[in-house]
Ligand SMILES: Nc1ncnc2c1ncn2[C@@H]1O[C@H](COP(=O)(O)OP(=O)(O)OP(=O)(O)O)[C@@H](O)[C@H]1O
């Protein structure tokens with residue numbers, strides 16, 4: 235599904251990613267952990283096509299296609315979805331209309347007509363039920379005045395609507411209460427299939443008990459310095475990152 | 485001969501050509517003197533600091549086109565609100581077009597200023613209202629001096645006008661350059677209600693300068709809902725002088741949609757002569773090229789317990805320029821006044837600019853007054869967010885701008901007009917998405 239080779243990226247001339255190698259196969263769940271400021275969100279943004287970040291070296295390949303030259307919207311049309319660590323507030327645009335526009339623009343890019351209103355409504359109903367989102371919520375301005383947890387749940391709602399091939403969840407668990415975490419994780423698991431893949435960025439082992447990763451990576455100073463099975467997450471939870479930093483610096 | 489001289493020297497002939505015994509004869513004579521003394525405003529005046537009339541005054545405008553021009557409705561249908569039933573007062577090159585209009589005297593008067601000025605049955609209203617709130621500044625005086633045609637609307641007590649009234653001025657380009665000075669009078673008696681839509685449309689590239697004056701009187705509990713659509717072509721300029729005099733508990737809302745024209749200046753003045761009055765001014769400006777739009781507003785809170793709301797949004801592309809000058813005066817006796825003003829702007833290019841200046845003169849101590857002005861660029865992080873969900877850049881920008889101006893659109897109370905404006909905005913932004921936010 236996704237192959238990242240020796241990826242270097244910088245912002246305003248400052249290098250942040252320093253040679254990332256990562257392969258995520260169809261049907262897999264990968265977790266990326268790592269200390270604050272290590273470059274996790276940057277990696278996610280670079281995959282999603284944020285122009286501010288300059289790829290100075292390496293390549294990102296999605297289903298055998300180098301996506302370097304693709305715009306953010308084209309990447310979305312190709313099936314990449316990023317759940318933002320800090321979702322953006324868009325006053326004046328309701329959740330429903332935003333997602334309708336996103337879906338129909340994606341269809342347009344594929345040469346399809348608008349999704350019939352009836353189907354759209356049905357889908358909105360199903361997905362909002364899956365994530366236990368109150369319908370009234372959907373007529374509010376996107377993310378405006380949403381609580382931290384509501385924003386995250388809304389991100390996953392959008393993911394459910396867009397049915398991406400590769401979903402990157404950047405700290406989707408932070409801000410969620412215990413019940414919400416279960417609901418959202420449950421939602422992600424329902425959307426998971428053998429035909430798609432998920433990358434979860436998290437600081438906490440707890441989420442990984444619900445969304446069980448095939449591989450856990452540790453990102454440090456813009457590099458993946460360690461990869462392992464789900465037990466690596468346990469180890470990190472117990473011991474923190476010092477031992478990894480020591481290994482790297484040794 | 486410059487335009488001022490031309491205007492002054494043609495005044496006598498003009499006055500003789502229409503009725504010299506008219507009740508407004510003295511008013512006109514007084515007004516031309518005022519104009520002659522003051523001349524056209526220049527950038528030296530504070531209120532005109534950022535708007536220069538020089539470029540538009542240099543044309544040799546014809547003032548009184550002789551030829552009558554017939555236009556087929558089908559050729560100009562697009563400029564009308566044509567999907568709903570309306571009254572229409574339509575002018576072509578300043579002359580009333582009866583075949584395009586639909587006036588009435590059935591319970592209400594929706595007709596012409598020229599008849600109101602000449603016919604005895606309107607004399608009382610003219611004496612009571614004509615030129616009573618229009619100020620004595622030079623441009624308004626100029627209009628007053630030449631006032632002879634325009635819309636005359638009188639809604640008697642308790643009358644709710646079901647159909648909106650359209651006032652549309654077309655110019656055909658028959659003259660190489662044309663100056664128009666329409667004069668409108670709108671009197672809404674106690675407890676009446678009316679909706680009005682106004683636009684000025686040039687049909688060719690020949691220069692047109694319109695200096696329009698509208699006086700609106702809202703009696704006790706009357707509601708006047710006024711919409712101005714300014715989407716003219718790039719050689720047409722408009723100076724709109726609107727004066728609203730409100731009595732107790734009346735509501736007057738003026739929405740101004742400025743999407744085109746070479747130079748547009750809106751002088752919008754509200755005078756609150758009563759209690760529990762609501763005055764609302766809203767505007768969306770979306771322009772590009774070298775267009776210029778200047779909103780110059782005044783709310784004069786004279787009596788206690790009144791409200792005013794101003795909400796102006798501007799999106800400026802290319803080398804376009806904008807001005808917002810919002811003045812709020814609260815008299816000492818106008819306690820418990822609530823006055824709100826906000827002006828938000830987005831600059832889409834480095835060459836575009838906006839000068840925004842609130843002016844508050846508050847003499848009462850128990851008032852709520854707020855004003856805010858923002859100038860910014862489109863939010864890049866919001867754009868990336870939207871694009872990452874599959875919404876292309878252009879559409880994402882359009883959606884953001886639409887959302888930005890949606891507050892103003894949401895209070896448009898003629899659904900067809902709201903749809904029309906929505907389409908115009910999408911059109912301006914070059915996208916084809918149904919914003920039904
Ligand atoms: N636009 C930017 N301009 C300047 N520096 C940036 C920018 N974006 C990221 N950085 C820097 O890059 C580094 C990596 O940031 P990033 O957000 O990717 O970290 P992270 O691993 O996601 O951290 P956290 O766990 O706190 O979310 C940080 O030092 C950050 O300050």
Ligand SMILES: [Mg+2]
Pocket residue numbers: 274275276319404405
């Ligand atoms: Mg992060």
